[in-house]
Amino acid sequence: MTYLSSTTRTGYIKSQCEEYLDNKTFRHKICFESGDYSDVLELYVPTGSFTIQKIINDYEDVDSILLRRPAPNILPIIISKLFNDNNSFIIPSENLNIHLILPRSKNYQLEAIICEINQRNIIFMKHLSTDEWYYYQKGHTCEQFSTDLSKNLNKIIRSRNPDEQIHLIKSAHVLVSMIFYNAIKYIYKQEEN
Numbered sequence: 001m002t003y004l005s006s007t008t009r010t011g012y013i014k015s016q017c018e019e020y021l022d023n024k025t026f027r028h029k030i031c032f033e034s035g036d037y038s039d040v041l042e043l044y045v046p047t048g049s050f051t052i053q054k055i056i057n058d059y060e061d062v063d064s065i066l067l068r069r070p071a072p073n074i075l076p077i078i079i080s081k082l083f084n085d086n087n088s089f090i091i092p093s094e095n096l097n098i099h100l101i102l103p104r105s106k107n108y109q110l111e112a113i114i115c116e117i118n119q120r121n122i123i124f125m126k127h128l129s130t131d132e133w134y135y136y137q138k139g140h141t142c143e144q145f146s147t148d149l150s151k152n153l154n155k156i157i158r159s160r161n162p163d164e165q166i167h168l169i170k171s172a173h174v175l176v177s178m179i180f181y182n183a184i185k186y187i188y189k190q191e192e193n
Contacts, residue, residue: 006144009127013134014142017123020076020112020187021138041101042078047085049162052077052186053093056100071098071105075188089180091165094157096188108188110157115182124153124179128189135175145175152176 045055075098079090096108112125122137133145133153145153153176156168169180 009130010134010142010144013125013127014136017112017125017134017136017142018138020114020125021121021123021136040076040078041098042080044080045090047081047088049087049089049091049166051091051093051162052079053096055079055090056096056098071102071190073190074111075108075190077186077188078184079186086181087166089166089169090183091162091169091180092157092183092186094154095191107191109191110186111189112187113179113183114185114187115179116184117178117182121184149173149176153179156180 043055075096081088081090092110092113094110096110098105098108109128110126111128112123114121114123116122120137122135124133124135126133131150131154132147133150134142135145136142152168152172156165156172156176159165159168169177
């Protein structure tokens, strides 16, 4: 792996964040009625705390999901709660298997989470080779999480115990916990072999 200076890495992260925040990048959405294929996976869940992998595994109407084939390199996922509940969380899965939707597709890994806070989009992006997290808002500089904040966020995402995840979210630093309260889109990148 080539060493990148902190400034170069932050510049790369910022350009990726800007691309993911651009509405033109992922303009297609699933249209169940028309049967059009899409690059965006949109799912609905009731109240409760779920990982994205569990939502996909338990989704009752998998046949109605029409993702573009072959599987897209970047997979944005929008998960809407059917009821608003401050004690319900959607917890992104670090790695994602979508074989129920697209058999023989590669696995995906979480790269970014887009949140809406005070009617503004803020993106939290993970540098996949270092596991460090960054955050960016249009018109502002791209900032790197402290080592502790990155570790806390990774610990929540990697935990396999839903009760532990909820406890960690509720006790996390406000910058980390607000991700779980305000997420509107999750960006997954296809794993390279």
